[in-house]
Amino acid sequence: MNFLNFSDHLVPYDKFLKDLAATIVKMLKSDAQDPEFISQRKAYEMFGRGNVERWRKQGKVQPYKRPGKLEYRTADLRLLQRTVQDYF
Known part of the structure; x- marks a missing residue:
């Protein structure tokens, strides 16, 4: 059986994939x-x-200019929302 070794414990590879x-x-x-x-x-x-x-400002997302408004790709914003960010 294959295991993934994390710093605090081992996890079976099958469990990790599931x-x-x-x-x-x-x-x-x-x-x-x-x-x-x-x-x-x-x-x-x-x-x-x-x-x-x-x-x-960080260049991680680009607005799309439409007549009379700015729009953002929702998938790009979701990805950034789920990304752990280090502010320090």
Whole structure:
């Protein structure tokens, strides 16, 4: 049996894969109803104005200019939301 060695314990490889697959399926289901693009106002509501503006300043997300509004790709914002960020 194969194991993955983490600093605090060993995890059987099969258990790791099953947990990973379950997490991916859960994320896909939760994101399935998301539109491809959302307005800047909606992005601020969903992810927080400070977060969206910081990600934009850092170049991690690019707004798409549409006539009369800015939009963001929802999948890009979801990815940044799930990424652990080090602010120090």
